[in-house]
Amino acid sequence: MRMFVGALSALLITACGNAETRQLSPDSVVKGVNYVGVVVADIEQSTDFYEAAELLTVEDKTISDSAAFDKLAGRDGVVVQTRMLRSANAQIRLMQFSNGDVSIPAVPVQGPGIAHVCHQVDQVTETYQKFVANGGAPIGDPELIQLNPRNPVYYGYVEDLDGAVIEVEHVDVEQLNLPEPPKNQRRIRHVALASPDAERIAEFYSAFLDQPDPRRIGGKNGFGSEKVDGVSGLEGSKIKMIWFQIRNLELEISQFVSHPTELPEAPRPIDATGYNMIVLDVSDLYYATQKFISAGGTIISEPEEMDGGEIVFGRDPDGNIVGLQQAPEDAIVSAKNFSGNGT
Numbered sequence: 001m002r003m004f005v006g007a008l009s010a011l012l013i014t015a016c017g018n019a020e021t022r023q024l025s026p027d028s029v030v031k032g033v034n035y036v037g038v039v040v041a042d043i044e045q046s047t048d049f050y051e052a053a054e055l056l057t058v059e060d061k062t063i064s065d066s067a068a069f070d071k072l073a074g075r076d077g078v079v080v081q082t083r084m085l086r087s088a089n090a091q092i093r094l095m096q097f098s099n100g101d102v103s104i105p106a107v108p109v110q111g112p113g114i115a116h117v118c119h120q121v122d123q124v125t126e127t128y129q130k131f132v133a134n135g136g137a138p139i140g141d142p143e144l145i146q147l148n149p150r151n152p153v154y155y156g157y158v159e160d161l162d163g164a165v166i167e168v169e170h171v172d173v174e175q176l177n178l179p180e181p182p183k184n185q186r187r188i189r190h191v192a193l194a195s196p197d198a199e200r201i202a203e204f205y206s207a208f209l210d211q212p213d214p215r216r217i218g219g220k221n222g223f224g225s226e227k228v229d230g231v232s233g234l235e236g237s238k239i240k241m242i243w244f245q246i247r248n249l250e251l252e253i254s255q256f257v258s259h260p261t262e263l264p265e266a267p268r269p270i271d272a273t274g275y276n277m278i279v280l281d282v283s284d285l286y287y288a289t290q291k292f293i294s295a296g297g298t299i300i301s302e303p304e305e306m307d308g309g310e311i312v313f314g315r316d317p318d319g320n321i322v323g324l325q326q327a328p329e330d331a332i333v334s335a336k337n338f339s340g341n342g343t
Helices: 002-016 043-053 067-073 127-133 198-209 226-232 285-295
Strands: 030-039 056-063 080-086 091-097 113-122 153-159 165-171 186-194 215-217 239-246 249-256 274-282 304-306 309-315 321-326
Touching: 030 113, 030 239, 043 080, 043 091, 043 127, 067 304, 067 309, 113 274, 127 153, 127 165, 153 226, 198 239, 198 249, 198 285, 274 285, 285 309, 285 321
Parallel strands: 030 091, 113 165, 186 249, 274 321
Antiparallel strands: 030 274, 056 080, 080 091, 113 186, 153 165, 215 239, 239 249, 304 309, 309 321
């Protein structure tokens, strides 16, 4: 995996922008991404769907008697069945709530909210085609699109069984002329936030993650093309994008300048359909909490035991749920399960 990732990093940065990928400071209290949560209607069907990307189940668990989940859902007695699915560098956690709020649809491409998770794969895996064959719905052009003719990378958006957006990047690895084949053919490249104000939310994450100069493209008015429209499914789309590296996973922030959105009056509850949280691995829960607040976030739960460690939940300035979790290195949830930084 390290060879695949290392060989691709410069290539893919050129596909999206020309700046170098930034890194977490070794002194950062944030050590990685434990997992991204996604709310599903049927956990068994969704497991079958995500097996198309060969994510592996590493844990089944039921969460109940959680004051934090009750508060985030807006009701008492929340019970949620969860399943942790692992890729080569990161994890998603399927969550089926006993009484989830199915009236709230998943976040669309342009947001606002946690908009998509990106799977980057060797094109020989035919991951995009398998997602579609297993019930996924293409959002833009049903055929993958090469955005930059200099780079053998092909993009597509597809909805999962519940409408959550998945970005798939197919890479023609043969054209990379690597000295030997990559050890792994798949990884999760990033989790994306779509915001009405990318600069505002990026300012928060710059302060919280100690990354004052994230790489970005698009400028004030964004960038676009017919090919970009073909991927996003949005005619005349103009996008500005900003990236932060959180060791094993990138955080992508996008703003569709051409398709402005507004934050809802009330933030999305934890049990709304689609992606519901990003849980970060922190080395010091108290310090991480204080840093989150000083950067401009809001803590909305008291520390509680979960998954063998301790966690608090907050919301970033857009209202996205962010978990701060201090857990043992050998815990299933821990980002320390993954060597390398996912770039």
